[in-house]
Amino acid sequence: MAQGKEGDKVREEFLAEAQELIETLSRDLLLLDESQRRGQRSAETLNDLFRGVHTLKGLSGMFGFERLGRLSHLLEDLLENLRLGRIDLSQPVLDVLFEGVEGFARLLAEAGETGEPTKVDIDGFADRMRTLARVKAPTHNVLEDFELDPNMLGVLTEYEEHRLRTSLEEGFSVFRLRVRLALDVIDTALDQLKERVKAIAEILTYLPSMDGTGGDAIEIEMLLATRKTESELRSALGRPDAALSLVLRRASGAPRTSIKAPSQAPQRRLKSSAPVPAASSALQRTAEAGPGSDHSLRSLTSVVRVDIRKLDNLMNVVGELGTVRAALGRFVEKLRTGVDQTLWNEAHRIQRAFSRHLSEVQEGVLDIRMVPLAQLFDKVAVIVRQVAREQKKEVRLLITGADTEVDKLIAEELADPMMHIVRNAIDHGVEIPDARTGVGKPNVATLAINAYQKGNHVVIELSDDGRGIDTALIREAAVRKGILTEHAASDLSRDELLGVVFLPGFSTATTVTELSGRGVGMDVVKTNITRLGGAVELDSEVGVGTKVTITLPITLAIISALLFEVRGRLLAIPLAVVQEALRMPRDAVRTVEGREVLTLRGTTLPLCRLGEHFGFSEPGEAAPRDLYVVVISVGNKRLGLCVDRLSGQQDIVIKGLGRSLSQVHGVSGATDLGDQRLVLVLDAASIIEEVLLGRSSPLALGGLQ
Amino acid sequence: MSGDRLASVAPGVLRGSSRVEQAGVREFLAFMVGSECYALPLSCVREIMRVPPIAEVPRAPADVLGIISVRGKVTTLLDLRKKLDVQGTPIGGRTRVLLVDQGEETMGLLCDRVLQVHRLGEDEVELASVLGNETSSYVMGIGRPGQRKAQGPKSGSKREARQAAANAHDILILLDPIALLKRQSHA
Numbered sequence: 020m021a022q023g024k025e026g027d028k029v030r031e032e033f034l035a036e037a038q039e040l041i042e043t044l045s046r047d048l049l050l051l052d053e054s055q056r057r058g059q060r061s062a063e064t065l066n067d068l069f070r071g072v073h074t075l076k077g078l079s080g081m082f083g084f085e086r087l088g089r090l091s092h093l094l095e096d097l098l099e100n101l102r103l104g105r106i107d108l109s110q111p112v113l114d115v116l117f118e119g120v121e122g123f124a125r126l127l128a129e130a131g132e133t134g135e136p137t138k139v140d141i142d143g144f145a146d147r148m149r150t151l152a153r154v155k156a157p158t159h160n161v162l163e164d165f166e167l168d169p170n171m172l173g174v175l176t177e178y179e180e181h182r183l184r185t186s187l188e189e190g191f192s193v194f195r196l197r198v199r200l201a202l203d204v205i206d207t208a209l210d211q212l213k214e215r216v217k218a219i220a221e222i223l224t225y226l227p228s229m230d231g232t233g234g235d236a237i238e239i240e241m242l243l244a245t246r247k248t249e250s251e252l253r254s255a256l257g258r259p260d261a262a263l264s265l266v267l268r269r270a271s272g273a274p275r276t277s278i279k280a281p282s283q284a285p286q287r288r289l290k291s292s293a294p295v296p297a298a299s300s301a302l303q304r305t306a307e308a309g310p311g312s313d314h315s316l317r318s319l320t321s322v323v324r325v326d327i328r329k330l331d332n333l334m335n336v337v338g339e340l341g342t343v344r345a346a347l348g349r350f351v352e353k354l355r356t357g358v359d360q361t362l363w364n365e366a367h368r369i370q371r372a373f374s375r376h377l378s379e380v381q382e383g384v385l386d387i388r389m390v391p392l393a394q395l396f397d398k399v400a401v402i403v404r405q406v407a408r409e410q411k412k413e414v415r416l417l418i419t420g421a422d423t424e425v426d427k428l429i430a431e432e433l434a435d436p437m438m439h440i441v442r443n444a445i446d447h448g449v450e451i452p453d454a455r456t457g458v459g460k461p462n463v464a465t466l467a468i469n470a471y472q473k474g475n476h477v478v479i480e481l482s483d484d485g486r487g488i489d490t491a492l493i494r495e496a497a498v499r500k501g502i503l504t505e506h507a508a509s510d511l512s513r514d515e516l517l518g519v520v521f522l523p524g525f526s527t528a529t530t531v532t533e534l535s536g537r538g539v540g541m542d543v544v545k546t547n548i549t550r551l552g553g554a555v556e557l558d559s560e561v562g563v564g565t566k567v568t569i570t571l572p573i574t575l576a577i578i579s580a581l582l583f584e585v586r587g588r589l590l591a592i593p594l595a596v597v598q599e600a601l602r603m604p605r606d607a608v609r610t611v612e613g614r615e616v617l618t619l620r621g622t623t624l625p626l627c628r629l630g631e632h633f634g635f636s637e638p639g640e641a642a643p644r645d646l647y648v649v650v651i652s653v654g655n656k657r658l659g660l661c662v663d664r665l666s667g668q669q670d671i672v673i674k675g676l677g678r679s680l681s682q683v684h685g686v687s688g689a690t691d692l693g694d695q696r697l698v699l700v701l702d703a704a705s706i707i708e709e710v711l712l713g714r715s716s717p718l719a720l721g722g723l724q
Numbered sequence: 725m726s727g728d729r730l731a732s733v734a735p736g737v738l739r740g741s742s743r744v745e746q747a748g749v750r751e752f753l754a755f756m757v758g759s760e761c762y763a764l765p766l767s768c769v770r771e772i773m774r775v776p777p778i779a780e781v782p783r784a785p786a787d788v789l790g791i792i793s794v795r796g797k798v799t800t801l802l803d804l805r806k807k808l809d810v811q812g813t814p815i816g817g818r819t820r821v822l823l824v825d826q827g828e829e830t831m832g833l834l835c836d837r838v839l840q841v842h843r844l845g846e847d848e849v850e851l852a853s854v855l856g857n858e859t860s861s862y863v864m865g866i867g868r869p870g871q872r873k874a875q876g877p878k879s880g881s882k883r884e885a886r887q888a889a890a891n892a893h894d895i896l897i898l899l900d901p902i903a904l905l906k907r908q909s910h911a
Binding site: 335336338339342588633634635674675676677678679680683684685686688689691694695696697698699 | 776777779780781782783784785788791792793795796797798799800828829831
């Protein structure tokens, strides 16, 4: 049994690591896509991808994830061919790469479920790859046009030769650099030199020179590709002793040195990290290390992966310590009169210090939970590309504020709504390129995602410059679907009509195509975001575009709440949903069609008597003469909660109810006020939904039994 | 101890597989609910605590009394009286909460009074099947601690008093913690 647990742990480690690798892969892939579009060089990105897939392959093999391993192997082959220039980087190839990385994600998800049969069709994928991977016929060998030392060419690896050839073909200047480095400092000196060179040029290869070695120094020879001039290169090197010479084009008609087939050439290279005993043996050492081997043993970052539940536990303990702090404060206060002044001062000082450090710990724990939105945006970028390709639309994604941080849990929960919005924007908002040019817009549409922090909230704006939503069509559809009466619909303002998109039942596929707007599952988007204590708004102008604004709390862990009493029970509700709290005489309540309402500044506010709503038994004491009404709002809906007494505002840590109570409607959790007393935290969204729409899940009323 | 293993074994095993028979003696915590005497495998009881303030949860299942805070953790408190359909006494000085750890969630069980720990040999346990098919699924057997010497947690006169109380109810209804804590899913 112990072994099984150990196995689970190892498996989890693998899953987490693989997940991270795959995220990096998709990020690199997007980079590759970008540089391909712009016609930039992408050798480094290709190498990163290759290394990533290679590592994934190794991991999968080690942990026995056979299908993951197979897919990695296929992708590795493809990437190898790309790296070596055997095939060209084209859109179809990129598509296959994206498909492969998506396949990884799916396989991984399935691996997480333990033993579920997977639906990823690796064989089909392999076939598609095979048709792509038709290796180019060798073209004219550009290497023969240049004055290159055949001895040097002989020892280039296939990859190095490919890079050299590409650089020459693309018109880069190739320089030959020779420099003598003292043997005792060769490691650091070489690293330093490489750093400097990399800033302005690509290092095609570096080798200990064939001659010029001896004594306590070794001569290193490098081939560099750059667009800089010789003097620029020289000054960047900072080594006046280095010999630099441009590799010149052969005079035409000059005799050509025939070049050995490179793949048969011995692959020799000097590893910077290895000590160099003597020049000759260094030369003879074969490169047993493939790409990526430099990275495989050591982690690249100092990041620690932590299960979020561990942080939750820590948060709990910190919450408990808060209770201790309060008790300590009360105790010290009691001491004030009892003990002599110096003792009390000492106790007071200690208590203050404890209090301060505890606050720091609390902030620290919250901070650990924060992740940059970039993690989420990377996933969005993949979707954008994919949907745009599917729809044959041109979309440029513009992301700003990706370093804005939110609670990990929020970032996770946000993924689905974001995908939905983005998909809608491209599916229904963005026009096909021809249509865009027709109305005088640039043929490439722009989808802008902008995130920023605003007080204790994070705002994410997603705007497109597509065709926008026609409110007249919303009105028509809402009436036809029976969501609004003709009369009610005609009274709605533009904003209110846009809000209709979020109503359940409005957004169905047929409506959307007729609307040519968006709206698929926008009610789901809204529900998800409201559940996080956030809000979502929609603004749109026909022909100009649509903007969705999501506002979220930065963290779920600690929120400000309003506390109140209902029939002797203390309850809390997040302050974020509270508009105001009023005191009203009981006779101000009116009844409209059997529903109690209040007239508030000329508008009608529906009321909900919480005590009855929740079926709390009446306490002995008579209800207070006046009525307290807590006005809550979620999105564009408002509701007044009738409570007996307001009990102030407090920062609380919301804790979830156990699984046994997960289906209870109207309650999102509980909080410990410090005296072991638990207070229920109400779920504003579900209460509003239940009261105003008369909807509740059947489970909510009947309970579980 | 053999009891430690019981927490993680399936109820079927407890109902008399060879493994349990080999284990021989097992420990049970006996407690009262109403006038009946019940017992749970000691290994699944994490803690016995006094009744903390209970927060009522509206529309919770009928056997849920509410939630309590156990060192900051929100814990569901089940009402054994409702669950076992017996008349209980109001919460008083002897009422206790048993924190029972079984499966995915630790839950509190409210009982009227905790008695003692019994070590039961296999000859002291009858399987639930002796009661016929009408027994509730929570009952896994009947314990008859008469045959062996009971080992109370305390010694001296207090122990004897407990012993006497236990003897008055010398039939223990052995509960199956897994079945007891299992929530019906309505999915």
